Amino acid sequence: RDTLRLEAGLVLYGNDIDEDTTPLEAKLDYAVKMDKGEFIGREALQRQLNEGLRKVRVGLKMLEKGIPRPHYEIWCENEKIGVVTSGTYSPLLNIGIAMGYVKPKYDEVGREVEIAIRERRVKAKMVEWPFYNEEEYGRRRKNVP
Incomplete structure (x- = not known):
């Protein structure tokens, strides 16, 4: 079930979000309506919108x-830009997948990065959720590598 959660791009409290992560950083801003009046935390979120995010999922x-x-x-490019928060092998995609947080300036779909796995850096790329793309893999997984 954790694999399905990750393939769908859903966050897990304690791994991908916690009390130190804002909805803006976690790309959960659809759950926060800044134009709907006052709420607890609104001032902090407005400050982030004005000053910029520390990290982004x-x-x-x-x-x-x-x-x-x-x-x-x-x-x-030889700079540590973030950390993985959830990761696993996806039997659906037949490849490793993950979510994590990076410095905002590096947040770009398609950007190639490296993940330090044990003693070596392994190539990965930033992608959108959900990981399973029907156009790429087909409705019935017929084109999964």
């Missing part, structure tokens, strides 16, 4: 063999 799909796990570092 991204989807990651491995380009090489490797299974990303929580706490693995995400690298881009």
Whole structure:
């Protein structure tokens, strides 16, 4: 069931979100209506909108063999840019997938990054959710690699 959650791009409290993560950072801003009046935390969210986010949640799909796990570092151009919060092997996609947080300036679908798995960096790319794309893989998984 955790694999299905991850393939769907759903967050898990304690892994992908916690009391230190805002809905804006987690890309859950659809759940917050800034134009609907006052609510607890509105001032902090407005400050983030004005000043910028500290981190942003991204989807990651491995380009090489490797299974990303929580706490693995995400690298881009020899700079540590973030950390994996959830990761596993997807039997549906036949590849490792993950979600994590990166510095906002690196948040770009299609951007190639590396995930530090044990002693080596393994190539991955940032993708949108859900990980399963019917146009790419077909309605019945016929084109899954």
